[in-house]
Amino acid sequence: MLEIKNLKARIGDAEILNGLSLLVNPGEVHAIMGPNGSGKSTLALVLAGHEDYVVTEGSVLFMGRNLLELDPEERARMGIFLGFQYPVEIAGVNNAYLLKAALNARRRELGETEVDAFEFLKLAREKMALLDMDPALLNRGVNEGFSGGEKKRNEVLQMAVLEPRLAILDETDSGLDIDALKAVANGVNSLRDPEHAIVLVTHYQRLLDYVEPDFVHVLSDGRIIRSGDKSLALQLEEKGYDWAREAANA
Amino acid sequence: MSPSTIDTELLEQAVEKLPADALMPQRKQALTQFAATGFPTTRHEDWKYTNLAPAIELSNLWLREAARGLPELAVSPSVREYAGNLAAGIDAHWLVIANGLYRGNLQDGALEEARGISLPGLEIASIASDDVARSMAASDAMTHFNTALLRDALHVRIDADHEPDKPLGLLVIDDASAGATVSQARVVIEAGPMSRAQIIEYHASVGRHEHFANVVTELDIAQNAKIDYLRIQDRDRSHFQIGRLRATLGRDATLHHSALDLGGALIRNDVIAEIAAPGAGVELYGLYLADGTQHIDNHTRVDHKVGPANSREEYRGILSDEARCVFNGKAIVHSDADGTDAHQANHNLLLSDKAEIDTKPELEIYADDVKCSHGATVGQLDKAALFYLRSRGLDHAEAARVLTRAFAAAIVARTRIGNARSHIENLIDRRLEELVGGSL
Numbered sequence: 029m030l031e032i033k034n035l036k037a038r039i040g041d042a043e044i045l046n047g048l049s050l051l052v053n054p055g056e057v058h059a060i061m062g063p064n065g066s067g068k069s070t071l072a073l074v075l076a077g078h079e080d081y082v083v084t085e086g087s088v089l090f091m092g093r094n095l096l097e098l099d100p101e102e103r104a105r106m107g108i109f110l111g112f113q114y115p116v117e118i119a120g121v122n123n124a125y126l127l128k129a130a131l132n133a134r135r136r137e138l139g140e141t142e143v144d145a146f147e148f149l150k151l152a153r154e155k156m157a158l159l160d161m162d163p164a165l166l167n168r169g170v171n172e173g174f175s176g177g178e179k180k181r182n183e184v185l186q187m188a189v190l191e192p193r194l195a196i197l198d199e200t201d202s203g204l205d206i207d208a209l210k211a212v213a214n215g216v217n218s219l220r221d222p223e224h225a226i227v228l229v230t231h232y233q234r235l236l237d238y239v240e241p242d243f244v245h246v247l248s249d250g251r252i253i254r255s256g257d258k259s260l261a262l263q264l265e266e267k268g269y270d271w272a273r274e275a276a277n278a
Numbered sequence: 279m280s281p282s283t284i285d286t287e288l289l290e291q292a293v294e295k296l297p298a299d300a301l302m303p304q305r306k307q308a309l310t311q312f313a314a315t316g317f318p319t320t321r322h323e324d325w326k327y328t329n330l331a332p333a334i335e336l337s338n339l340w341l342r343e344a345a346r347g348l349p350e351l352a353v354s355p356s357v358r359e360y361a362g363n364l365a366a367g368i369d370a371h372w373l374v375i376a377n378g379l380y381r382g383n384l385q386d387g388a389l390e391e392a393r394g395i396s397l398p399g400l401e402i403a404s405i406a407s408d409d410v411a412r413s414m415a416a417s418d419a420m421t422h423f424n425t426a427l428l429r430d431a432l433h434v435r436i437d438a439d440h441e442p443d444k445p446l447g448l449l450v451i452d453d454a455s456a457g458a459t460v461s462q463a464r465v466v467i468e469a470g471p472m473s474r475a476q477i478i479e480y481h482a483s484v485g486r487h488e489h490f491a492n493v494v495t496e497l498d499i500a501q502n503a504k505i506d507y508l509r510i511q512d513r514d515r516s517h518f519q520i521g522r523l524r525a526t527l528g529r530d531a532t533l534h535h536s537a538l539d540l541g542g543a544l545i546r547n548d549v550i551a552e553i554a555a556p557g558a559g560v561e562l563y564g565l566y567l568a569d570g571t572q573h574i575d576n577h578t579r580v581d582h583k584v585g586p587a588n589s590r591e592e593y594r595g596i597l598s599d600e601a602r603c604v605f606n607g608k609a610i611v612h613s614d615a616d617g618t619d620a621h622q623a624n625h626n627l628l629l630s631d632k633a634e635i636d637t638k639p640e641l642e643i644y645a646d647d648v649k650c651s652h653g654a655t656v657g658q659l660d661k662a663a664l665f666y667l668r669s670r671g672l673d674h675a676e677a678a679r680v681l682t683r684a685f686a687a688a689i690v691a692r693t694r695i696g697n698a699r700s701h702i703e704n705l706i707d708r709r710l711e712e713l714v715g716g717s718l
Contacts, residue, residue: 115666120684
């Protein structure tokens, strides 16, 4: 589904990704872990098409297409979803409006009929219940005045409604209390099936107790230095990222 | 004769050609006062950014004709059509002023050319010379120009305690299809004590020739009266307009004014509110959308002569291409106005790096016990928000439209005239489509 080869990217003069390769197949859950500044968020933003990042080398194929030549909106419609680490507040743009517009943009791409207001509301309420979210948040401005936890749940709500082929969640677990973490994990697990793939970008092992990854990768200096199964996350938790770096250098 | 001054000789001749009616003494007096100053120039602090040379040139051109006497023109089918469409869009008691002449009201969308129409609780008549005399005291050069050439105007009186069943609409429309024209419109509105009314002043123009409208509105709000006022300006993109609203508020009276500027080539609006008795409240909101080489200048002035009284002001602008806009909001708190609470804000969104805004919220405070604040911002579309929306599948243009609409919505939400809401939302959407489309 997603095939990243030797990806190099920079922002301004800073090289952030330095020859990253990764293969994600349908049905898989990958966790990408690494210390601050290792390039985790950059990878997520490059895949979503953020224009501040310039790809200098390498290739990214998604569903067989060259992802790097597509606009962010084209990627979204093809089924790539980025759950932002810091979701923006957009005053005056209704949360329900955005969610419905996003869903219909995706459905048009799939050749499906657009949902009407009634169908949309039913779907949104159902997914909100799954995430234990206050339905009133639907009628607020996008993330406007939301708490940190509400913003993260809102990201997962969008993901749950859009059912993307590939969901990339960038530190969606950070700053959440245990109830919010479980609710978010619920939402993520609801997407899990043989058709969909999930990439969890995370700093800590905590979320992985609730969403069990098939693969764990350690990112350091813009490259994957080690990959393994879920036990790697536990080892990292115990031994720290320096251990992984030293092991890679040895 | 420099090209950027009014030819007063022609003006004098044009005044002489007007009917020798009761307004004549005022015209002549205004002519003398106007001749002493002429149009304001950019050397004048309040006109620093707005050069009236195109309006002056057009006026001189038109005065050459007017000096020979102007033909009486019938209301054209395109004006009737415009009025009919407007009446279908906004349910109101519509009165029509076409090319400066009061032409009657709209009945079921059709123009009834009867004068002195009657609506319960309202008295609608041609302006009397004493109205003009009264408003001369606090006049500026443009009002003098208006008075000197005044042929007709409208006087609306709202009875004490009365609340009309729907808004009162004033369609100020100008027809420039037969040739270049200049028009002077004049409206005096008196809201009696305890009356409540919603008033829509709607500016439009049709026709491809040049046009310059000079509009003067006087609004007298008696004690405890509450007026919701909405001014919409949607003139042809090649036309000029100078408009001035002067409102006086009695004890515990309120004025809630919102303004929407969409069209015109050269537009200047002045709103002057005078708080003359304690307990009054003034709220001024405005939205201007400009692209191409449009120039839209909004000047407001709230005179807090006594306190306690409140004023609130927020104007927002969205500019694209090489548009240039001006905002100047002045609150003057006079020495007897203790207890004044005045706040002003102006926010601008620039969609192009060639667009320009000159903004200046101003406070002049001569009293001690006051609460005042002001602020202005100028910015571009939020890149992070744009990316966020695009990452959800909205294309670039749609994302930009959504964000500009949200920016504008803060002012639209202020409008109290529910009957006009969907109409103005449509106007804004249509205009934003053009502004955003041109900026991408």
